Amino acid sequence: MNAVSGAARFSHRFEGLRERLPGARLPWLTALRDGAAATFATLGFPTRRAEAWKYTDLAPIGDAGFDEPLTLLEGSVALPPAGAARAVFVDGRFRADLATLDGLAFSARSLAGALDEVEGPLGALAQPARDAMAALNTMLFEDGLLIDVQDGVDGGVLELLSVATASERPQAFHPRHLIRLGRGASLTIIETAMGTAGAAYLHNPVFEIGLEEDARLTHGRLQQESRAGFHLSTIYARVAGGAVYDNFTLNAGARLVRNEIHVALTGPKGACHMNGAQLIGDGQHADTATVLDHAAPDCASRQTYKTVLAGRARGVFQGRIHVHQAAQRTDGYQMNQALLLSEDAEMDSKPQLEIYADDVKCSHGATVGALDADQMFYLRARGIPEPAAKAMLVEAFLIEAVEQLPEGLLRERLTDAIAGWWQGQEAAA
Amino acid sequence: MAAVTETIDTVNAVNDGGYKYGFSTDIEMEFAPKGLNEDTVRYISAQKNEPEWLLEWRLRAFAVWKTMEEPRWSSAKYPPIDYQDAYYYAAPKEKIGPKSLDEVDPELLRTYEKLGIPLREQEWLAGVQPEGRMPVAVDAVFDSVSVATSYKDRLAKEGIIFCPISEAVQEHPELVRKYLGSVVPQGDNFFAALNSAVFTDGSFVYIPKGVRCPMELSTYFRINAKSTGQFERTLIIADVGSQVSYLEGCTAPMRDENQLHAAVVELVALDDASIKYSTVQNWYPGDANGKGGIYNFVTKRAACRGKRSKVSWTQVETGSAITWKYPSCILQGEDSVGEFYSVAIANNWQQADTGTKMIHIGARTKSTIVSKGISAGQGQNTYRGLVRISPRAKGARNFTQCDSLLIGDKCGAHTVPYIENRCMTAKTEHEATTSRIAEDQLFYCRQRGLSQEEAVGMIVNGFCREVLKELPMEFAVEAQKLLQISLEGSVG
Numbered sequence: 001m002n003a004v005s006g007a008a009r010f011s012h013r014f015e016g017l018r019e020r021l022p023g024a025r026l027p028w029l030t031a032l033r034d035g036a037a038a039t040f041a042t043l044g045f046p047t048r049r050a051e052a053w054k055y056t057d058l059a060p061i062g063d064a065g066f067d068e069p070l071t072l073l074e075g076s077v078a079l080p081p082a083g084a085a086r087a088v089f090v091d092g093r094f095r096a097d098l099a100t101l102d103g104l105a106f107s108a109r110s111l112a113g114a115l116d117e118v119e120g121p122l123g124a125l126a127q128p129a130r131d132a133m134a135a136l137n138t139m140l141f142e143d144g145l146l147i148d149v150q151d152g153v154d155g156g157v158l159e160l161l162s163v164a165t166a167s168e169r170p171q172a173f174h175p176r177h178l179i180r181l182g183r184g185a186s187l188t189i190i191e192t193a194m195g196t197a198g199a200a201y202l203h204n205p206v207f208e209i210g211l212e213e214d215a216r217l218t219h220g221r222l223q224q225e226s227r228a229g230f231h232l233s234t235i236y237a238r239v240a241g242g243a244v245y246d247n248f249t250l251n252a253g254a255r256l257v258r259n260e261i262h263v264a265l266t267g268p269k270g271a272c273h274m275n276g277a278q279l280i281g282d283g284q285h286a287d288t289a290t291v292l293d294h295a296a297p298d299c300a301s302r303q304t305y306k307t308v309l310a311g312r313a314r315g316v317f318q319g320r321i322h323v324h325q326a327a328q329r330t331d332g333y334q335m336n337q338a339l340l341l342s343e344d345a346e347m348d349s350k351p352q353l354e355i356y357a358d359d360v361k362c363s364h365g366a367t368v369g370a371l372d373a374d375q376m377f378y379l380r381a382r383g384i385p386e387p388a389a390k391a392m393l394v395e396a397f398l399i400e401a402v403e404q405l406p407e408g409l410l411r412e413r414l415t416d417a418i419a420g421w422w423q424g425q426e427a428a429a
Numbered sequence: 430m431a432a433v434t435e436t437i438d439t440v441n442a443v444n445d446g447g448y449k450y451g452f453s454t455d456i457e458m459e460f461a462p463k464g465l466n467e468d469t470v471r472y473i474s475a476q477k478n479e480p481e482w483l484l485e486w487r488l489r490a491f492a493v494w495k496t497m498e499e500p501r502w503s504s505a506k507y508p509p510i511d512y513q514d515a516y517y518y519a520a521p522k523e524k525i526g527p528k529s530l531d532e533v534d535p536e537l538l539r540t541y542e543k544l545g546i547p548l549r550e551q552e553w554l555a556g557v558q559p560e561g562r563m564p565v566a567v568d569a570v571f572d573s574v575s576v577a578t579s580y581k582d583r584l585a586k587e588g589i590i591f592c593p594i595s596e597a598v599q600e601h602p603e604l605v606r607k608y609l610g611s612v613v614p615q616g617d618n619f620f621a622a623l624n625s626a627v628f629t630d631g632s633f634v635y636i637p638k639g640v641r642c643p644m645e646l647s648t649y650f651r652i653n654a655k656s657t658g659q660f661e662r663t664l665i666i667a668d669v670g671s672q673v674s675y676l677e678g679c680t681a682p683m684r685d686e687n688q689l690h691a692a693v694v695e696l697v698a699l700d701d702a703s704i705k706y707s708t709v710q711n712w713y714p715g716d717a718n719g720k721g722g723i724y725n726f727v728t729k730r731a732a733c734r735g736k737r738s739k740v741s742w743t744q745v746e747t748g749s750a751i752t753w754k755y756p757s758c759i760l761q762g763e764d765s766v767g768e769f770y771s772v773a774i775a776n777n778w779q780q781a782d783t784g785t786k787m788i789h790i791g792a793r794t795k796s797t798i799v800s801k802g803i804s805a806g807q808g809q810n811t812y813r814g815l816v817r818i819s820p821r822a823k824g825a826r827n828f829t830q831c832d833s834l835l836i837g838d839k840c841g842a843h844t845v846p847y848i849e850n851r852c853m854t855a856k857t858e859h860e861a862t863t864s865r866i867a868e869d870q871l872f873y874c875r876q877r878g879l880s881q882e883e884a885v886g887m888i889v890n891g892f893c894r895e896v897l898k899e900l901p902m903e904f905a906v907e908a909q910k911l912l913q914i915s916l917e918g919s920v921g
Contacts, residue, residue, distance in 0.1 A: 340850065343852075348847070352844060353863055355835065355863050356840075359865055363860070365858075365861070366857070366859040366860075368850040370853045
């Protein structure tokens, strides 16, 4: 089966589920889903002929033949220890029994139970008409997290955990998360996506994030899906004047991952930080695509992405910075670097600047290379065995991205995840 | 900088100055019937008295072209081109096989004189030529037919072949047949296929084994007749251990209709050979409202086939309404080297989408890319480039630097590099910056008594220095002047 018939399978699934999807009685939502379904039927899965998908082939998704789960899994699920308030999704559905959301300074709840409140915000930022993955999510989403932080409130830290279980038939789930931070509000989200080892599934979350003036969202993401899983996530964020969106993404799991982030800086003096690390092992494919719209003056953006590739790994980084004519005095910086640890690895980079304003300072850099032989020699000469020396240099390579995060729970989680990945690599070798 | 004033100034400057080379020469021309079909291809081939194999080669290209779709992926925007509404062959009617310059139509010579082409060697030696430097041999192309070639005898002594490609087809068919289309195959892309079908002339260069070409080779292209597309085909072969530096300069007269230029340039460098290919392109860019101007859709590619071979592309692109070209290097030979140095200016409504492709195949191959883009007025300037490292290219190395300069807030500067690395021991580095002329730099220059325009000229020349210094002397001077002329009035 190819990607096209794979897409048809999702369309058929939608036809079957249409009346049973959450919010089926809301005319506006039905219209939204029907529109998305029509778009998806036309577009299908993006192919490599589309410039944005030049290096990533989604045909394996069509081959896998995923189905949306019909019933809610209610059994117990093994969860990692919690470090803060937590919302838990199992196979894409909110599990109230596993959540610890009481006593929060802000509102966080299941989207499925609050659909009659989100007419307008839902679909305001995502672009199902243009983007096939957003269309797929819009037509089939069943749940998600709805977060609303009132003006001036510091929401502290919230964990958003997604767990996929193994099932007889490969499952697909398309959660939709809506996040709004009022003026001057702040929040840290630690999002973890994981799955039962060996489970094949498709996790296709879409985030719509609205930050009002001077709000600040730190969005840490640890993608540690099952090595047989597919993770296609799309984030749309709109950042108002003076607000800051700080995103850090670790890609360590999944067989195929596409991590797409669209950020629009729409008010003066807004800022966006997009940093990340991709740790890609044998048989994995990871693609990070960022699109940054500088639509207002005096905004700043910083991006640092580091990719480490081992075995038969394929890494992709595409980063586009679009500076509109109004965005004078933009300060944009982007760096992406990749370390090839194996003869069979491949890294494709496409940094991109598109600039229509003259008073700007924009730069990007991209490097791809192996471990430095001199550095290796230096460490070996001091009696450090090769694996340890290698680990040390890889850690040093990644630290520039990791250091962008403040000390705290997120950074700890991230450091642990990186160490875990490296141990896994060594064990495999 | 006030955007409106600046635009008005730009418009005025262009109207005042006009296009220096915008004139056309009235010479009796011989045209192929308008339009493009198999008969056009046969007509061109027959006019050139070509052997059967070449006609078949052209017809194959035409057959492929018919199945192809015009590419649309560049950032350039332009109305659809009607390929049937153009002449594909125009030759000066006077049938000439000039033995010396005296035989050349004086009207033609006057045209070149206006352009300042150093066709007359004496003038050249007396005027521009600095002492002790070797003279330049010129093969002038006047609307598709090469009319005069100088220094031929001198080159012949060294065994160097430098002649119009149509002549090479007659005199050196074995070389042409072996290499034509070996770097850019007929079906390579839409415009290359079109060129393969209808190319009328161009230059052919062969440097024999171990020969270092004693002078710079030079070709001037001009598009003169109304509505003739220009389809040159250039083929340069540097045999084992040889060296050559080739200059290509372009100017075109003013025309209202957009004219298509789809040239193909193929370079082949064998073991230890080195080719330096320099271009100054100053075709008519259209008027200040974006009307007219040349569409410059060119395929240029070099095959570094031999070990330790080297190809260096240097280009200064100041003209054309649309420039769309990517001079590339296929680095097959071990230790071969590819270089690309480029300055591209997009002023008024000009659009430039240019860059390079460096395909690393051989071990320890090296490439360097330095691109300087300048946007002013409503100009759009895009650097688009590919660096691909194949798994076999152990120890390959690439360094890329793309800098963009913006003058005015109506223009755009874009950078689209593709980096594909499939070899662990290879190393690629890419950096790009975009900025405008800093106020403090301007202030510094103004404070020392330079006018605003002189200051900008100086800063722009400094910005482009890394590229300009790669040009042969004669071109470097011309290029600096061109930069200044191209940007006149863009800073208010």
